[in-house]
Amino acid sequence: MVDVTVGHGGHSFLFGRKLGPKGVLIGMDIDSLSLQRAQARLADLDCQVVLIKSNFARVAECLGEFGLRGVDFILADLGFCSAQLADAEIGLSFRNEDVPLDMRIDESLETTAADIVNGYDEKALADLIYEYGQDRASRRIARFIVRRRQQERITTTGQLVEIVCSALRRPGSRPRARKHPATRTFQALRIAVNRELENLKTLLSVAPTLLKKDGYLAIISFHSLEDGLVKWDFKGKQSEGTYRVLTKKPIAADRDEVMVNRRARSAKLRIAQKN
Ligand SMILES: C[S@@+](CC[C@H](N)C(=O)[O-])C[C@H]1O[C@@H](n2cnc3c(N)ncnc32)[C@H](O)[C@@H]1O
CATH class of the missing domain: 1.10.150.170 (Putative methyltransferase TM0872, insert domain)
Known part of the structure; x- marks a missing residue:
C-alpha cells in the first residue's frame, strides 16, 4: 500500500500491522520532519517500509522508480498535522x-x-x-x-x-x-x-493507473473545496466504469473521536474501489 501523506505514521502503523511480513508499505511526505517521526513510529513493523520525501503529485514517478507496477491501497489524509500548523x-x-x-x-x-x-x-x-x-x-x-x-x-x-x-x-x-x-x-x-488543489487533482488523475483491480483509494479531506474534487472525481469515474464508490455519503468522525481530536470534526472520508 502507499500512504501518500504518511505524516507521523499514525495511519500507516495501523495498516502496516495488518500487512504482515510479505507486505510493502510506501510512505510519502513532503516534510522531512514528519518523515523522521514516521520512521521512528514504523520501525518495528514486520512489513517492508519505504519512506520517500516527495510531493504526492509525483506518486506515479516514485512508484515507478521503486519498480512497483500496482498497489492494493492508496491512502491520502490531506492537509497538515497539528505540529506543522x-x-x-x-x-x-x-x-x-x-x-x-x-x-x-x-x-x-x-x-x-x-x-x-x-x-x-x-x-x-x-x-x-x-x-x-x-x-x-x-x-x-x-x-x-x-x-x-x-x-x-x-x-x-x-x-x-x-x-x-x-x-x-x-x-x-x-x-x-x-x-x-x-x-x-x-x-x-x-x-x-502549497498548490494543494492542483496536487490533489494530479493524485486523483493518476490513481486509477496505479491501483490493481479491486484496489482501494481512500481520501480524507478537511474542507469542501477538496471534498468536492474527490466527490466529483469518484462519481465521474464510477459512471465511466473505472471505480465503484463505496461511500455514498462521506464518513465523518463520531462524537467520541471529535471529543479527543477537535480537528476531526471537519474530516470527510471517501473510498472508491477500482474495477
Ligand atoms: C494530516 S497529516 C497526515 C497525518 C498521518 N495520516 C498520520 O497518521 O500521522 C498530512 C501530511 O501530509 C503531508 N502533505 C501535505 N501535502 C502533501 C503533498 N502534496 N505531498 C506529500 N505530502 C503532503 C503533510 O506534510 C503532513 O505530514
Missing part, C-alpha cells in the same frame, strides 16, 4: 506570534505567502480569498491589504492578522469567538502557496 517558522497559523509570512511546507516551492500578498493585484487577491478562503468579505480584505502595502511591505503573520481584523472591524481574536477573523484568509493563502 503550530510550527512558527512556516507561518501557517495566525495564532503564532509575529513570524515571516511564508507558508511553504515544501522548501522547493518558490512563491511564499508574502509574495502573493505583496504581488497580486487587488482583484486577483480578492478572487483568491473568495475562492480558496470562501470569505464573503474578500473584496474589502483585498482593499485593505493593497492600501497597507502602499505604505510598507507586508512580511509577517502579525501584519496580515492586523490588516484582516481591521478590514472586518474586529479588534483582534476574541477568546470565545468560534472562528478567528483571519482563518479564511490564511486558509486561502496556504492552499495557493
Whole structure:
C-alpha cells in the first residue's frame, strides 16, 4: 500500500500491522520532519517500509522508480498535522506570534505567502480569498491589504492578522469567538502557496493507473473545496466504469473521536474501489 501523506505514521502503523511480513508499505511526505517521526513510529513493523520525501503529485514517478507496477491501497489524509500548523517558522497559523509570512511546507516551492500578498493585484487577491478562503468579505480584505502595502511591505503573520481584523472591524481574536477573523484568509493563502488543489487533482488523475483491480483509494479531506474534487472525481469515474464508490455519503468522525481530536470534526472520508 502507499500512504501518500504518511505524516507521523499514525495511519500507516495501523495498516502496516495488518500487512504482515510479505507486505510493502510506501510512505510519502513532503516534510522531512514528519518523515523522521514516521520512521521512528514504523520501525518495528514486520512489513517492508519505504519512506520517500516527495510531493504526492509525483506518486506515479516514485512508484515507478521503486519498480512497483500496482498497489492494493492508496491512502491520502490531506492537509497538515497539528505540529506543522503550530510550527512558527512556516507561518501557517495566525495564532503564532509575529513570524515571516511564508507558508511553504515544501522548501522547493518558490512563491511564499508574502509574495502573493505583496504581488497580486487587488482583484486577483480578492478572487483568491473568495475562492480558496470562501470569505464573503474578500473584496474589502483585498482593499485593505493593497492600501497597507502602499505604505510598507507586508512580511509577517502579525501584519496580515492586523490588516484582516481591521478590514472586518474586529479588534483582534476574541477568546470565545468560534472562528478567528483571519482563518479564511490564511486558509486561502496556504492552499495557493502549497498548490494543494492542483496536487490533489494530479493524485486523483493518476490513481486509477496505479491501483490493481479491486484496489482501494481512500481520501480524507478537511474542507469542501477538496471534498468536492474527490466527490466529483469518484462519481465521474464510477459512471465511466473505472471505480465503484463505496461511500455514498462521506464518513465523518463520531462524537467520541471529535471529543479527543477537535480537528476531526471537519474530516470527510471517501473510498472508491477500482474495477
Ligand atoms: C494530516 S497529516 C497526515 C497525518 C498521518 N495520516 C498520520 O497518521 O500521522 C498530512 C501530511 O501530509 C503531508 N502533505 C501535505 N501535502 C502533501 C503533498 N502534496 N505531498 C506529500 N505530502 C503532503 C503533510 O506534510 C503532513 O505530514
